[in-house]
Amino acid sequence: MHITGNLVNAYFICRRKFWLFARQLTPDPKNDLLLLGRLISDSAYNRQRKELIFDSFRIDFIRKQKENIIVCEIKKSSKGLKAAEMQLGYYLLKFKEMGINARGEILIPREKKKIVFELHQNIEETLKEAIKNMQELATKANPPAVNKTSFCRKCAFYEFCFS
Numbered sequence: 001m002h003i004t005g006n007l008v009n010a011y012f013i014c015r016r017k018f019w020l021f022a023r024q025l026t027p028d029p030k031n032d033l034l035l036l037g038r039l040i041s042d043s044a045y046n047r048q049r050k051e052l053i054f055d056s057f058r059i060d061f062i063r064k065q066k067e068n069i070i071v072c073e074i075k076k077s078s079k080g081l082k083a084a085e086m087q088l089g090y091y092l093l094k095f096k097e098m099g100i101n102a103r104g105e106i107l108i109p110r111e112k113k114k115i116v117f118e119l120h121q122n123i124e125e126t127l128k129e130a131i132k133n134m135q136e137l138a139t140k141a142n143p144p145a146v147n148k149t150s151f152c153r154k155c156a157f158y159e160f161c162f163s
């Protein structure tokens with residue numbers, strides 16, 4: 001199975017969400033939260049952004065700072081920051097595997113925040129372990145059980161899980 005950055009993000013938010021995404025069960029595209037995310041991502045940093053579709057995954061934008069390559073990921077809030085870091089870490093890992101050392105930034109325009117992120121050894125190990133687990137989880141016939149957390153209320157699969 002091809003792992004995308006969005007799948008990595010979903011995995012670190014909720015295993016069930018990952019499974020649903022992995023099965024290409026797409027939540028309602030008109031869902032308000034998805035629209036909000038898209039709107040922020042579409043309107044923020046317009047001047048400097050250059051979305052990049054790279055090895056079939058989509059990076060919000062990349063910029064150069066002197067000799068450094070900075071991979072930027074735009075998020076709508078700092079809730080779920082760990083998942084955002086893992087998503088960005090996954091992109092940095094992919095770059096590293098191609099011999100490119102890059103750094104990351106998570107940009108949260110609504111909170112006027114910029115979080116600098118680097119791929120450390122422990123993150124790399126966590127990611128490699130997670131990728132193994134994702135490959136295994138994606139082959140399961142049934143999704144993991146509903147696990148109610150603070151992410152559920154704003155999850156695009158809320159109706160699916162709780163109705």
Ligand code: SF4
Pocket residue numbers: 013014015016017145146147148149151152153155156157158161
């Ligand atoms: S609603 Fe909650 S349990 Fe269901 S997929 Fe979303 S985060 Fe996971």
